[in-house]
Amino acid sequence: MNADIRVIKKNEIELKVETNSIISNEINEYFSAMLPNARFHPKVKMGVWDGKMRFFSRGKIPIGLYQHLEKFAKLGRYSIEKNFNNEKEVDIKDLEKFVQYLEITKEPRDYQLQAVLDILTSTKGCLEMPTSSGKCIFSEILELEVSDEIYEKYFSDYKIL
Numbered sequence: 001m002n003a004d005i006r007v008i009k010k011n012e013i014e015l016k017v018e019t020n021s022i023i024s025n026e027i028n029e030y031f032s033a034m035l036p037n038a039r040f041h042p043k044v045k046m047g048v049w050d051g052k053m054r055f056f057s058r059g060k061i062p063i064g065l066y067q068h069l070e071k072f073a074k075l076g077r078y079s080i081e082k083n084f085n086n087e088k089e090v091d092i093k094d095l096e097k098f099v100q101y102l103e104i105t106k107e108p109r110d111y112q113l114q115a116v117l118d119i120l121t122s123t124k125g126c127l128e129m130p131t132s133s134g135k136c137i138f139s140e141i142l143e144l145e146v147s148d149e150i151y152e153k154y155f156s157d158y159k160i161l
Contacts, residue, residue, distance in 0.1 A: 002081075005073055007066070009084030014060045017069070023078060024059070030072050031056040031065065092117055108137045 005027075006018040017027065031054065038044050038051025055065060066082075073080040095117050099108060108116075112134045129135050 004078035005069070005080045007069065007080065007082050007084070009063070010060065013063060015063050015066060015069075015084075017056070017059050017061055023076075024056075026076065027061075027069070027072060028054060028056045031061065031068070104137060106134075106137055109134065112137055 004019060004023060008016045008018070010016045017024075019027070032052045034052050035041075038049075041049065041051060043049035044051045055062060061069060070080060072078075092113065095113055099113065115129070
């Protein structure tokens with residue numbers, strides 16, 4: 001059975017959405033928003049633009065909106081086929097073993113290891129840590145480069161900016 005909506009990862013930013021023209025028009029309308037004060041824009045006054053910002057264009061959608069696309073499919077009772085995997089399989093025990101090989105100043109606590117694991121297993125993220133919560137240890141773990149087999153297996157594709 002073919003899915004009504006087929007989603008393919010185009011790159012790290014966009015997803016390609018394949019569907020029929022009727023569902024495509026519905027997705028386009030679902031992922032659009034009227035801009036405030038758009039009625040004052042010269043293009044709206046000339047009738048060239050309707051004043052809406054669209055996030056679904058030419059069969060592409062930002063990757064961060066995938067969960068909303070799933071919600072749309074559920075509301076419309078459409079089947080959806082996902083042909084990509086966003087998650088990396090990293091185990092806390094592998095991370096602990098990896099950290100043992102690092103020469104860091106202090107032993108990381110459980111919540112610090114969990115924070116590192118959360119960042120490494122997500123495609124995008126922002127970590128907010130309070131004062132004295134171990135940001136230095138966290139950054140040491142992420143920044144150190146070692147030639148260990150665990151690093152090569154799990155973390156070699158990560159780059160710290």
